[in-house]
Amino acid sequence: MIPFDFEYHRPASVREAAVVYRQLEEAGKAPVWYGGGSELISMARVGNMGFGAVIDLKSIPDCRLLDNSGDEVHLGAGLTLDEIRRSEKFPLLGQTAGRIADHTMQCKITLGGNLASTIIYREAALPLLLGDATITTGGEKGIKRYRIRDIFRDRLQLPKREFIVSTSVARQYAEAPYFHIKKTKNEKIDYPLITTTALIANGYLRIAFSGLAAYPVRDEVVEAILNDQSIDFERRAEGAAAALAGILLEDMNGSSAYRRFVLKNTLVSILESIKDAQVPCIR
């Protein structure tokens, strides 16, 4: 049971959402944006969060965008992970979404909710980081577009009162050969020990991780090492693991030394698959 009362609002447009947010804030209701509600409700139930109103974004048509008819793939923040997977519009994101929580939760969790989550994994951010995505937001000043690298530094850093409307990725990246390897401690359905996502764009390997550190990671130095054709795979993987050593997570899922071991093996396996032309490779 949620131990406090709150208002529920379901605006039909970006503008209406911004206006309602402002009104609720001025009324001292401490409003929050609401996607699938799974995190908000579970945190409220255990007393880790309080709010006087939620603003459900799922009836806003712009937040339900699902389109790849032009040069970009556009995905609304109000789409569920399951809708994204079934759409097959961005296969790497679909594969990633299909390994977050279980299928029942995938039908609830939204793209926007995963990106804005306080839980450290935010796995849906990985394919978007690899694809140099654009994040479209809504708020009092209307629609704005940001490069993901400018507003997703470790976690989503949106200006106050703005919400994610949709994400866009060039088709060149959305349709690129890719890898998705999620390693968990025990069960197949669990938070990641390490999730590794990668895509190959113009012959260059791009790579990003969740579970490795306390935030999703894409690192250009690591990519340069992995793409260095002058050294063998073992040394490239060792070099990349060494470059990331300072941020490796140490928690009940695994020690930093174990994560480094798993990381190195995963990297060697990806490099060997590329050499053997086994891409796209889905695991």
Ligand SMILES: Cc1cc2nc3c(=O)[nH]c(=O)nc-3n(C[C@H](O)[C@H](O)[C@H](O)COP(=O)(O)OP(=O)(O)OC[C@H]3O[C@@H](n4cnc5c(N)ncnc54)[C@H](O)[C@@H]3O)c2cc1C
């Ligand atoms: C059983 C379970 C297993 C999980 N496993 C994984 C996992 O393996 N990997 C992983 O990455 N995550 C995992 N998660 C975390 C999950 O992805 C997040 O909790 C996510 O926030 C839930 O999405 P939601 O749409 O339900 O968010 P909500 O509960 O609606 O919102 C979460 C946060 O996002 C904000 N928000 C929502 N939509 C928007 C928007 N459009 N713009 C701006 N802010 C917004 C809300 O204000 C709130 O702060 C798991 C969660 C559960 C419950």
